[in-house]
Structures are given as C-alpha cells and as structure tokens.
Amino acid sequence: MYKISAFSKMTGLSKETLRYYAEVKLLEPVYIDPSNNYRYYDDGSYFIAVLLTKLRRFGCTIQEMSAVMNDESFAHLEGLLEQKRDKIQSQIRDLLLQVEEIDEFLASGRE
Structure with missing residues (x-):
C-alpha cells in the first residue's frame, strides 16, 4: 500500500485532488489508519487514478467521471x-x- 504522498507522486494527482476525489467518492483510499488518519492506496487505486486522469484530460466533468465510476x-x-x-x-x-x-x-x- 502507498501513503497519499507516494501515491500522489506515482499518479501525478495532487494530495488535494486525491482528498477531493475521496470526498466526492471517485477514488477513496483503501485504508485510513484510525490512529493518524493517514490515507493508503493500492495497485487497484492506481488503475482508477490513471483512468480519472485520462477522463479529466479528455474534458470530463466530475459528474461524468462519477457516472463512469458508478x-x-x-x-x-x-x-x-x-x-x-x-x-x-x-x-x-x-x-x-x-x-x-x-x-x-x-x-x-x-x-
């Protein structure tokens, strides 16, 4: 699993974008450590992040991305x-x- 900072570097998505995507339920961390609230992502999360990055690059709105993810x-x-x-x-x-x-x-x- 990857902490949000490492995952951010891997995907090119900022930590703020990752937090926002979690808030709108596009890409939620697979685990949040209850002791320190660190967010963790896995390889499956990476695939989703790549897809979301492409969709944004293609001009998709958050609503369109949500429809695809749902x-x-x-x-x-x-x-x-x-x-x-x-x-x-x-x-x-x-x-x-x-x-x-x-x-x-x-x-x-x-x-």
Whole structure:
C-alpha cells in the first residue's frame, strides 16, 4: 500500500485532488489508519487514478467521471468518450473555419 504522498507522486494527482476525489467518492483510499488518519492506496487505486486522469484530460466533468465510476461494467465509458471525441472534432472544424476567415480578412486588407 502507498501513503497519499507516494501515491500522489506515482499518479501525478495532487494530495488535494486525491482528498477531493475521496470526498466526492471517485477514488477513496483503501485504508485510513484510525490512529493518524493517514490515507493508503493500492495497485487497484492506481488503475482508477490513471483512468480519472485520462477522463479529466479528455474534458470530463466530475459528474461524468462519477457516472463512469458508478457503472461497474464501464459501458457508459465508450459512449462518453465518443461524445468527447465528436465535440473535439467539431471544435477543430470551427477553429479551422476561424483561421480561414482571418486569412481571408487579412488578404482583403492587403488588396
């Protein structure tokens, strides 16, 4: 088992984020020592932390991450990631159109 400080270094999640994830029941420590309240995580916790890190990187909200974590079959995960991908692709198209508009505007000013 890993203390919160070691687990934080392993996962790249800050201690504050780990405490928050425990508070909202996304990633709870596997053991809290009653004598000193130290939080401990295990290898299974590491897998969950990696998943949560990826979901945050993909722009998922805490509510979306909770829905994924509560669906033990992870059936919700595929649909959510497809939605995120589609949204990102739409944003890319919009940005490319903006770049074209800027280029056209600059070109018209030079004429």
